[in-house]
Amino acid sequence: MKKILFVAILAAASVMAYAQPRAIGGRLGAFEGVSYQHALGEKNMIEVELGLGVGGANSWGEKDSYTNTRYHYTYSAPTLQAAFTYDWIDPFGKTFPWEHKGEWHWYMGVGAAAGYGWGGGALGIRAGGAYNSYSVTGTQNWGFVGAAGRIGVEYDFWFPLQLSVDYRPVIGLGMIDMKSKTQMACHWDVYDIALSVRYKF
Numbered sequence: 001m002k003k004i005l006f007v008a009i010l011a012a013a014s015v016m017a018y019a020q021p022r023a024i025g026g027r028l029g030a031f032e033g034v035s036y037q038h039a040l041g042e043k044n045m046i047e048v049e050l051g052l053g054v055g056g057a058n059s060w061g062e063k064d065s066y067t068n069t070r071y072h073y074t075y076s077a078p079t080l081q082a083a084f085t086y087d088w089i090d091p092f093g094k095t096f097p098w099e100h101k102g103e104w105h106w107y108m109g110v111g112a113a114a115g116y117g118w119g120g121g122a123l124g125i126r127a128g129g130a131y132n133s134y135s136v137t138g139t140q141n142w143g144f145v146g147a148a149g150r151i152g153v154e155y156d157f158w159f160p161l162q163l164s165v166d167y168r169p170v171i172g173l174g175m176i177d178m179k180s181k182t183q184m185a186c187h188w189d190v191y192d193i194a195l196s197v198r199y200k201f
Contacts (some may be wrong), residue, residue, distance in 0.1 A: 002067065014053045020108060021039045021053060021200060021201075022036070022037060022039070022160050022200070022201055023037050023198035023199060023200045023201070024036045024037075024044055024057045024198055025146070025155055025162070025196060025197045025198030026193045026197055026198075026201060027049055027195070027196040028196075028197075029169070029192070029193055029194025029195055030053065030054055030055035030105055030189075030190050030191045030192040030193060030196055031049065031051055031053045031054070031083075031194050032052050032054070032194075033050050033051010034049065034050050034052050035047065035048075035049050035050060035196045035198060036048045036049075036199065037162075038157070039089075041090070042184075043051070043089050043090070043091065044087065044089065045086075045087050045089060045107070046084065046085070046087070046088070047084070047085050047087055047109070047111075047150070048083070048084050049081070049082065049084075049176075050081075050173050051080075051151075051191065052078055052079070052080060052081070052157070053078065053079050053080075053081045053115060053192070054078045054147065055188035055190075055191035055192055056079060056081075056115070056144065056170065056173035056187060056188065057074050057075065057076040057187070057188060057189070058074070058075045058076070058142065058144065058176055058185035058186065058188075059073065059074045059103065059185055059186050060073055060184065060185040061073075062140060064196055065133075065185055069163075073122050073125075073156060074122065074125075075120060075122040075142070075174075075176055076120055077111040077117045077118065077119050077142070077146070078113060078117060078119075078120075079115035079116060079117030079142075079143075080111065080116055080117065081113060081114060081115030081116070081150050082114055083085070083111065083112070083113035083114075083123070083151075083170070084111045084113070084167065085110060085111030085148055085150045086109050086110060087107045087108065087109030087150060088108055088109060088110055089105055089106075089107045090106060090107070091106075092196075094189070101157075101158045102155055102156055102157050102158050102188065103155070103156045104151070104153070104154070104156075105154050105192070106151075106152065106153045107150070107152055107153075107154070107166075108117050108149075108150060108151040108152075109149070109150045110147070110150070111146070111148045111149075111150070112146070112147060112148055113144075113146055113148040113168075114122055114143070114144065114145040114174070115143060115144050115147075116141075116142075116143040117141075117142050117143065118142070120142075126197055134154020141176075141177045141193050142174065142175060142176040143174070143175055144170075144172055144173060144175070144187035145172040145173055145187075146170045146171050146172015147170070147171060147172060148169070148186055149166055149168065149169055149170075150166055150167070150172045151166065151167055152165060152166025152167065153165055153166075156200070160199055160200040160201060161197070161198070161200065162197070162198040162199075162200055163196070163197055163198075164195070164196045164198070165193070165194070165195050165196075166193070166194065166196070167192065167193050168192045168194070169187040169188075169189060169190045169192060170187070170192070171186075171187070171188050171189075172186075172187045172189070173185075173187060174184070174186065174187035
C-alpha cells in the first residue's frame with residue numbers, strides 16, 4: 001500500500017513539474033464571463049469560457065395558417081453559455097516581428113458552444129417586408145448548441161499578465177419554448193468580439 005501511495009505521489013509530482021502554462025481571467029464584450037487557457041505544447045492550446053452571452057439570436061420561417069402569410073422570426077435574449085475551442089498558436093508559421101519585452105501571438109481554432117436562456121422577445125417580418133411584432137407572453141425558455149470558431153491576437157507581458165482580443169462566432173441549432181410548442185431554429189451569433197485579461201500561472 002505504501003509503495004502504491006509513493007508511486008501515485010511521484011506521478012502527481014511529475015505531472016506538476018511538467019505542467020503546461022495556463023492562464024485564467026475575465027472576458028468582456030458580447031460575452032462576459034470567465035476565460036481559461038491551457039497550453040498543449042508551444043503551438044496549441046485549449047480555451048474554455050463560461051458566462052453570459054448577449055449577442056446571439058435564433059431565426060426561423062413560419063406560415064400563419066389563419067392569414068396564409070409567411071413570416072420570418074428572430075428571437076433573442078441573453079444566455080448562460082459555455083464554449084470550448086482548440087486553438088493553433090501562430091498558425092502557418094506566421095509570427096509578429098517584435099524585439100521588445102513581452103511577446104505577441106495570434107491564434108485561430110474551432111470548437112463547440114452551448115447555452116440556456118429565458119425571457120427576451122421575437123420580431124416577425126412579413127414576406128412582403130412589413131415588420132410585425134410577435135407576441136411573447138410569460139417566460140420563454142430556450143437553448144442552443146453549435147459549432148464555434150475563434151481568431152484572436154494576444155500580448156504576453158514579461159510579468160504574469162496577458163491581454164487578448166478575439167472574435168468567436170457560433171452557428172448551430174436553437175430550441176425555443178414558444179407558448180404551447182417547441183420551435184426549432186437556426187442559432188447564430190456573429191457579434192462576439194471581446195477583450196480578455198488573464199493571469200498566467
